Amino acid sequence: MRIAFHTPLNLFADGGVSGDRRMARQLVAALESLGHVVEPVKIGRGYLRDSEAASLACLQAEAEALRENLLASWRDGTAAAPDLWFTYHNYYRAPDLLGPEIATALDIPYVTAEASDAARRAHDEWAPHTAIVRRGLDAADLHFHFTERDRLGLEPWRREGIALLPLPPFIAFDRDPPRRIADGGPPRLITIAMMREGTKQNSYLALARILDRIRDADWRLSIVGDGRKRGEIEQAFSGFPAGRVAFLGLLDRERALGELSHHDIFVWPGVREAYGLVYLEAQATGLPVVAFDSGGVSATVQRDETALLAPEGDEAAFAAALAGLLRDGARRAAMGKAARRFVLSERTMARAAERLAEGLAIACRNRSLKRQARAGGAPLP
Template sequence: MKLAFYAPMKPPDHPTPSGDRRMGRLLWKALEHAGFDLELVSTFRSLETSGDVQAQIKNEREGRLEADRLIELWRATPFKIPAGWFTYHVYHKSPDWIGPYVCEALNIPYFIAEASHAPKQANGPWKLGYDAAAKAISQAACVFHMTTLDGACLKPLIADTDRLVFLPPFLDTKTFLDAAEETVNTEDLVVTAGGQRGKKNMLAVAMMRSGDKFVSYEQFRSILPRLKTEDWQLLIVGDGDRRDDIEKLLSPFAGRVVYLGQQPAAVLPAFYRFADVYVWPAHGEAYGMAFLEAQICGLPIVAGKIRGVPDVVKDRQTGLLTPEGDFDAFAETVDFLLASFSVREEMSQAAQRFVQSERGIEKAAETLKHYIGQVLA
């Protein structure tokens, strides 16, 4: 059964990597796994991050023209009309100006995955996008929310709560693990990058860019001096345009923070398995795919208890979550895990079971197939 697929924030074929692009690709794969035939019907990006009203009006106009193009095309070739429309990631900065209009014109059901609704934006600089996103969410036959927090915020827009479905973030565990390079000498790579052997290793995997990611790196500057563990070492996998700034920021810990740069996906499992604890403050984090990667490799987590993080890390089972901005608690928790081999082992096994059974692509495909199938039937 054919579904139109659209991602207004960033299309799945966009050249720049990001968590948003990755989840879009995973959703595409999960939908195919569920038996749907997908067509990427538009690469138009509606993302507007500056609050420029004129830019938003321009986006609306261009989105409507794109919608008119698709309506005209499909009315001329009715056999090509999809059974439904699936949009990934709708919120006030990136509304869907195309899907709801097309679905209404052609009388086909509209589905959304990862929608967000923030009432505080109702009269802000993104009011146009806020209203459009709210209308799209209200119109959807089914809204798949990816965090518990998003689900609670979406309820006021959806009269029939059966249309609101929890689809937690997921990982294609088999593909991720099967692609792992087994001959990587991780310790040698760490030493080559300036690290030392025989240390207790914390690991963070994150892009070095402005915004929330940079704030998390800033928070390390407050966390690291609070550690009581003497032989710690922080390994950072990632790169980006703020790398120089981050290295300057963490320069007081020269020799103890090891910058490994961007690593191929096939090499990441080796780093996850080498480290003792995965650490990330998670400032503003929607959920964080690296948490799932770390856990499927058996690496316990220490992170901030923020937004969607509790949906990808089982607190006190696969890791330990600390209050947002509490750097003393974060450091104490890291110290505790680094000193507790038996706890780390228990969490390691629990983490692998959790991701494999509850956060795999197979589980996501089942959910999508069931709820979309119900509507299409």
């Protein structure tokens, strides 16, 4: 099939570094591995920093112009029309302004991945944006969901003709990631995250408080990342003795994987994390994870086998879990081996491609049944 692939949140090929961009690239690669021709939709970034009506109107005007140009080019044969529309990450700050209308005009399957419904936004200043998202949820033939939280939000739209299918977060590597190297000495902790305001900064500040609870334990922490809030984050860790915390700055992926392999435990609170591909990367190198059971974190680990998850916000429980793992080298090693096995066997692109193939078949069948119902054939069961 020829698949139009739309990413409202961020431009597909803008070169930016973020988990959603990486997942978008992985989804395209997985679809291409199935033999499909995938064409990313070329439109400006659709992320809305504010709820102002003028900001939304500007995006809508741009989308309408592109939609009409695309439809015209497909109808007059100057470009090949898609057989299926696939939108990744439709939510209230980046609503899909193209997919539902184009899929209806062409009568092709409409599929989403990681779409979400923010129920509390349906009654505040973001209500118009949420209404657009919900129209898209109602127009789809299939929604892939990465986490249980997203599934729960999508359940009101599950019915005959609209399917929900889990697509567990997965990770792709050009080559096998390095294995953890036992360096000896005090246990080495590592975290990797951008240093920006909001949930990332909140997780860094939580981690500093958690480690302060176990400052008498023998550990060292390496922090990989950079960003606008680096100064405030460095200040949060400044109370630890010299040599306990090292800021390594921003590293490319290969160097970051190398760093992971020289550590013993991956620690990242993950406050309201969508899911976090970095958890999969850390486990792939053989590191156990300690995190909060927050957002979609639990979708990336195997609880108590590859990761210890503390209740969200319970910093004392997080500190206790980490302290116990610091004392138990045998458990760290066993969890690390299980973590690498889990990611490299269960969370691969090949596994994701199998689930994508299953979902696309369901979407095509659902669209065909809707087409038959409109033509006066048998109604949807």
